[in-house]
Amino acid sequence: MKKCYINGVGCISTQNTFDTEFLSEVAINTTENVLFANQPSYKEFIPPAAIRRMAKGVKMGIAASTKALEEANVEIPDAIITGTGMGCVEDSEKFLQAILDNNEEFLTPTSFIQSTHNTVGGQIALGLQCKGYNFTYVNGAVSFETALLDAKMQVENEEANAVLVGGIDETSKHTLELFKLVNLIKKEEDQPYSVLQPNSKGIVFSEGASFFVLENQKKESSYASIQAVSTISALEMDEVQNYIEAFLASNNLKKSDIDAVVLGNNGDVEFDGYYAISDSIFKETPQVYYKHLSGEYNTASSFGFWVASNIIKNQQLPEVVSLNKLHKESYKTVLLYNQYRGKDHSLIVLKKC
Amino acid sequence: MEALKQELKSKIIEVLNLEDIAVEDINDNDALFGDGLGLDSIDALELIVLLDKDYGIKLTDPKEGKSIFVSIETMANYIAANRTK
Numbered sequence: 001m002k003k004c005y006i007n008g009v010g011c012i013s014t015q016n017t018f019d020t021e022f023l024s025e026v027a028i029n030t031t032e033n034v035l036f037a038n039q040p041s042y043k044e045f046i047p048p049a050a051i052r053r054m055a056k057g058v059k060m061g062i063a064a065s066t067k068a069l070e071e072a073n074v075e076i077p078d079a080i081i082t083g084t085g086m087g088c089v090e091d092s093e094k095f096l097q098a099i100l101d102n103n104e105e106f107l108t109p110t111s112f113i114q115s116t117h118n119t120v121g122g123q124i125a126l127g128l129q130c131k132g133y134n135f136t137y138v139n140g141a142v143s144f145e146t147a148l149l150d151a152k153m154q155v156e157n158e159e160a161n162a163v164l165v166g167g168i169d170e171t172s173k174h175t176l177e178l179f180k181l182v183n184l185i186k187k188e189e190d191q192p193y194s195v196l197q198p199n200s201k202g203i204v205f206s207e208g209a210s211f212f213v214l215e216n217q218k219k220e221s222s223y224a225s226i227q228a229v230s231t232i233s234a235l236e237m238d239e240v241q242n243y244i245e246a247f248l249a250s251n252n253l254k255k256s257d258i259d260a261v262v263l264g265n266n267g268d269v270e271f272d273g274y275y276a277i278s279d280s281i282f283k284e285t286p287q288v289y290y291k292h293l294s295g296e297y298n299t300a301s302s303f304g305f306w307v308a309s310n311i312i313k314n315q316q317l318p319e320v321v322s323l324n325k326l327h328k329e330s331y332k333t334v335l336l337y338n339q340y341r342g343k344d345h346s347l348i349v350l351k352k353c
Numbered sequence: 354m355e356a357l358k359q360e361l362k363s364k365i366i367e368v369l370n371l372e373d374i375a376v377e378d379i380n381d382n383d384a385l386f387g388d389g390l391g392l393d394s395i396d397a398l399e400l401i402v403l404l405d406k407d408y409g410i411k412l413t414d415p416k417e418g419k420s421i422f423v424s425i426e427t428m429a430n431y432i433a434a435n436r437t438k
Contacts, residue, residue, distance in 0.1 A: 052370040106406040
């Protein structure tokens, strides 16, 4: 079985992460309950004739994937696998709104054909003329991890030499209104918003796209190798420790092997108790948090994956993501744990290569 | 007729989301498809819907579109002759 290396990355987030050094330009938000992506100029990545039809998620996906492919020096991957929780909601909303506005008549094709969840994967393939395996996983907050698991297995089993994998989610006006209505998004009066000292329910909602090129060969550009990925639908808070310990044991790892743990705390007072492992089994381990930078969305964990990959490659844990201010001289093995509202738990182990 | 042409240019830019193109950039006789504005088959469907929705013209034979959608000039002439609203 081959190893699975991360050889290229591309990240568009609410921070300027696309064309800057790792977390060199970050701003911590405490006053906005919705954060929008810091988008690059897309003209150098997408032909003008195509760009005019694309919603934000598609453009973010194409730009981030282009960057990852360039870094890995891969022209056309053998497979393109994406994960998205909500898909292309912007065009879905446009299409549904047109149905209402026009009394179910005069429906135009553009927003409809771009409204499906696999639009991003499809448009990337069209741009690259990549006729290989193309799959999109829509699986809530483990959409990215499910895509990653598929990609990892394809690389390890030599079904593909190079796989482009990514997580994308975009915001859209009506969906944001609905999320606010059901209090999934933090209320204005709960400011200032804090991920580490949460005092209110709900999340700071956001969007982004993070792409990675996985290959079965180590390159100069390699960030880390992926040792293991695990997902589980639901857990009680008191079951998390057992889940993690069993996962580590099944991968022949001890707690002391973990050099840093990347946690998905999002400032929701109702559910951040799931990360109590930071005060128990990983109390003495350097801890990383990132959703104060990225905000929360179904594939925000792909931003965490990007952070973890960079920590291993740079062998440095930036202060801005350090949760307990503990550091180590080297980061050989990093564990990521994420969940959303007590559901969609995921664990990933990355190793220095 | 001049007002209709200006209106058409403005609607086409809006409906087809032609970024970086202004009304004054489109000449009345510029080709809409191919070398001119570079529209494609999906845009053609959008234009068919635009004719129906805004001018009450139903194109039952898609082949008609070839002669109607040549340029702003031909579109405006067709709309002026056939519009029901």
